[in-house]
């Protein structure tokens with residue numbers, strides 16, 4: 250029987266496990282590492298990511314996590330001549346509400362400690378607002394622009410629903426190739442001496458060290474390790490159960506579609522845009538009647554939540570667009586092949602065409618060449634990740650990365666590696682580990698913003 254003996258066994262070769270291994274190998278010189286995955290690296294949730302990033306969050310802890318992560322991504326971009334295609338046109342959050350004081354207050358809460366000038370309010374048509382003409386992350390402004398004048402909005406975003414009254418343009422935001430980032434990190438891990446093995450972990454025992462039983466191509470193998478990192482994404486709770494521990498995590502399935510925009514409905518310079526407003530989808534009387542008779546479809550007659558999003562994919566010379574709408578909130582047991590709802594493409598297209606009226610013609614003629622995919626958001630109740638020691642000594646977690654694991658991976662990986670190596674902890678270490686549940690004040694604040702951080 251094949252066996253391995255390592256210092257650290259990392260279960261999961263998604264972006265979380267790979268990032269933890271990368272920082273262990275490169276920053277802490279811990280190179281007796283073995284990453285185990287039942288599939289190929291970056292092939293489960295990490296392959297479903299929209300690959301967007303932002304530093305705008307309703308709670309300062311999440312703002313700090315993503316800000317740190319973006320800085321670490323920038324370090325890698327500089328070192329690699331931007332191998333993973335980081336762009337920065339920002340996130341545009343659009344609402345029909347004039348001067349939404351609650352959102353402006355939320356910006357103050359998120360960026361409260363930032364220098365003056367971080368939040369720029371534009372109240373007239375002639376305001377000096379810098380539009381997102383370039384995708385170059387190094388040239389983009391920081392902070393956030395708040396556009397409160399309809400004429401100003403119309404001039405810069407002529408393609409949006411004319412009822413849009415306010416735009417929040419978060420500037421430290423854009424997209425990356427998460428696959429390229431993961432690939433780069435894997436190469437560095439291998440160069441440092443770390444290894445990857447395609448194998449499913451089926452049992453974990455402890456006798457001071459850990460013994461992991463694994464299955465690779467039908468054969469049983471053994472891995473001996475001092476430390477385990479649980480980076481099993483939606484299966485993190487399954488892995489924890491193997492050593493007798495439970496995790497406070499639920500999984501919620503979310504979906505996306507992508508298709509070539511043959512009609513040029515979406516500007517190739519449009520930033521990632523989010524329609525913040527809830528809506529009732531437009532149906533004809535005949536369609537309403539038909540939907541009402543089907544218990545699976547009648548829910549689409551009810552008011553739907555906001556946060557539908559759209560972006561051009563593949564840069565200015567590309568033709569594809571991506572649409573997503575995280576309207577599902579029902580937890581489910583994770584599956585390797587998530588059961589996708591065949592109605593989703595039409596629902597998301599109808600929803601998105603409210604902010605982007607030029608998408609409407611696609612509703613009657615759904616693009617045949619389209620990709621419909623999905624994955625799970627593993628979430629804690631407050632929708633913050635769990636990074637740090639598990640209850641079982643010697644086991645560390647990097648999980649519950651919900652819908653933000655691509656953008657948070659570098660900071661989460663760095664944080665997890667510091668815990669494992671016993672190095673100076675990151676400033677967010679306590680807030681993002683189990684220790685946070687001992688701080689009632691912190692958790693009360695986190696609970697109040699949980700769902701507004703869910704895109």
Ligand SMILES: Cc1cc2nc3c(=O)[nH]c(=O)nc-3n(C[C@H](O)[C@H](O)[C@H](O)COP(=O)(O)OP(=O)(O)OC[C@H]3O[C@@H](n4cnc5c(N)ncnc54)[C@H](O)[C@@H]3O)c2cc1C
Pocket residue numbers: 260261262263264265266285286287288289290291292293294295296297298299300301302448449450451480481482483484485488503504505622623624625626647648649650651652653654655656657
């Ligand atoms: C539809 C969708 C859109 C998203 N969009 C964005 C976005 O725009 N921006 C962003 O930042 N994030 C986004 N996310 C979130 C992001 O994709 C995830 O947070 C991230 O990919 C999670 O990475 P992970 O490594 O934790 O999990 P995964 O990528 O799922 O990796 C876990 C790995 O563990 C392996 N594994 C599990 N159990 C075992 C076992 N017993 N033995 C061996 N291997 C095992 C699995 O095979 C898997 O490869 C999105 C997610 C979804 C679903």
